[in-house]
Amino acid sequence: IKELPLLQLTAETLMVSSEKVAHVQLNNPLEHALLILVKSGYSAVPVLDTSYKFKGVIGKNIILNEILGLERFEMERLSDITVEHVMEASTPCLNRSDHFLTCLKKVIDHPFVCVVDQDGYFDGIVTRRAVLKQLNKYIHV
Amino acid sequence: IKELPLLQLTAETLMVSSEKVAHVQLNNPLEHALLILVKSGYSAVPVLDTSYKFKGVIGKNIILNEILGLERFEMERLSDITVEHVMEASTPCLNRSDHFLTCLKKVIDHPFVCVVDQDGYFDGIVTRRAVLKQLNKYIHV
Numbered sequence: 648i649k650e651l652p653l654l655q656l657t658a659e660t661l662m663v664s665s666e667k668v669a670h671v672q673l674n675n676p677l678e679h680a681l682l683i684l685v686k687s688g689y690s691a692v693p694v695l696d697t698s699y700k701f702k703g704v705i706g707k708n709i710i711l712n713e714i715l716g717l718e719r720f721e722m723e724r725l726s727d728i729t730v731e732h733v734m735e736a737s738t739p740c741l742n743r744s745d746h747f748l749t750c751l752k753k754v755i756d757h758p759f760v761c762v763v764d765q766d767g768y769f770d771g772i773v774t775r776r777a778v779l780k781q782l783n784k785y786i787h788v
Numbered sequence: 789i790k791e792l793p794l795l796q797l798t799a800e801t802l803m804v805s806s807e808k809v810a811h812v813q814l815n816n817p818l819e820h821a822l823l824i825l826v827k828s829g830y831s832a833v834p835v836l837d838t839s840y841k842f843k844g845v846i847g848k849n850i851i852l853n854e855i856l857g858l859e860r861f862e863m864e865r866l867s868d869i870t871v872e873h874v875m876e877a878s879t880p881c882l883n884r885s886d887h888f889l890t891c892l893k894k895v896i897d898h899p900f901v902c903v904v905d906q907d908g909y910f911d912g913i914v915t916r917r918a919v920l921k922q923l924n925k926y927i928h929v
């Protein structure tokens with residue numbers, strides 16, 4: 648099984664390339680971020696800065712948790728808080744040259760993992776779906 | 789690769805058993821469903837009826853999409869609409885005796901798949917994480 652071409656696949660070949668990835672900016676208010684998330688249909692997306700460097704991840708749960716008050720969801724607070732203040736900033740990343748097993752290990756605990764170059768620029772995302780599709784293809788030998 | 793014990797695993801051994809699965813009821817208002825989703829941290833959960841039969845799936849995106857008006861999220865409508873009216877009712881399911889490859893195929897397009905018996909009772913869910921963990925274990929031979 649070590650010789651399978653599967654194991655030679657890299658994050659670069661697996662990933663959804665950056666131009667196809669919905670994202671938000673560090674300084675966007677949560678109101679804008681929530682709208683992007685609901686309209687794109689994604690539960691979480693990457694957060695980038697103005698020069699397209701990867702900064703973190705934000706999702707509906709983080710946003711809704713932030714505005715959940717004692718009695719109701721305090722929607723008015725969404726325009727007062729920026730993405731930067733609530734996003735998850737310490738998510739694991741991949742490098743485009745990382746091999747399949749490294750990608751597989753990282754998606755065990757994360758629905759998607761961002762691919763970032765050595766200078767911190769965002770290259771794309773490796774999703775669980777992409778990894779599962781490859782495994783399904785190679786398991787039928 | 790056909791002889792791997794991996795392929796003999798069943799949905800029953802992979803699944804998160806029903807008592808550990810957060811769920812909502814058909815007749816819950818969306819307000820209650822959204823609270824359950826935000827507090828549990830899950831983006832989507834199964835919908836059951838009062839006798840614990842599987843009926844569908846509901847997630848934050850369906851709920852937020854439903855109340856997104858032209859100018860704002862109309863939170864007041866959450867108490868007027870029930871889960872039954874917006875849930876996804878036609879999601880694929882698994883049977884507890886289904887083997888690994890069937891489970892793998894189904895999680896390619898779904899973060900989790902409900903395990904249901906022949907009378908429609910809810911047994912548990914098979915998650916992408918459970919499938920990926922097994923694949924990671926067996927791929928290191």
Ligand SMILES: Nc1ncnc2c1ncn2[C@@H]1O[C@@H]2COP(=O)(O)O[C@H]3[C@@H](O)[C@H](n4cnc5c(N)ncnc54)O[C@@H]3COP(=O)(O)O[C@H]2[C@H]1O
Nearest residue numbers: 667668669688689690691692758759774775776897898899
């Ligand atoms: N517009 C769509 N068309 C077809 N299928 C869709 C879809 N939106 C969601 N899905 C399905 O639902 C899964 C979970 O999506 P979720 O948004 O929770 O979680 C997604 C989302 O957070 C992120 N993601 C995926 N594609 C993205 C993109 N183009 N831009 C931004 N984030 C993306 O990666 C996670 C895992 O994605 P993955 O593909 O493994 O798994 C996806 C995919 O199987």
Ligand SMILES: Nc1ncnc2c1ncn2[C@@H]1O[C@@H]2COP(=O)(O)O[C@H]3[C@@H](O)[C@H](n4cnc5c(N)ncnc54)O[C@@H]3COP(=O)(O)O[C@H]2[C@H]1O
Nearest residue numbers: 756757758808809810829830831832833899900915916917
């Ligand atoms: N409380 C927690 N503790 C540790 N890790 C957590 C977690 N909540 C979420 N995660 C991680 O985030 C992934 C996506 O969760 P999500 O809620 O979008 O999507 C979840 C959720 O919709 C559903 N799900 C999983 N466990 C559930 C449960 N006990 N009750 C209800 N639904 C569940 O199945 C989907 C896929 O779950 P999966 O485990 O593959 O993938 C999970 C898991 O890797």
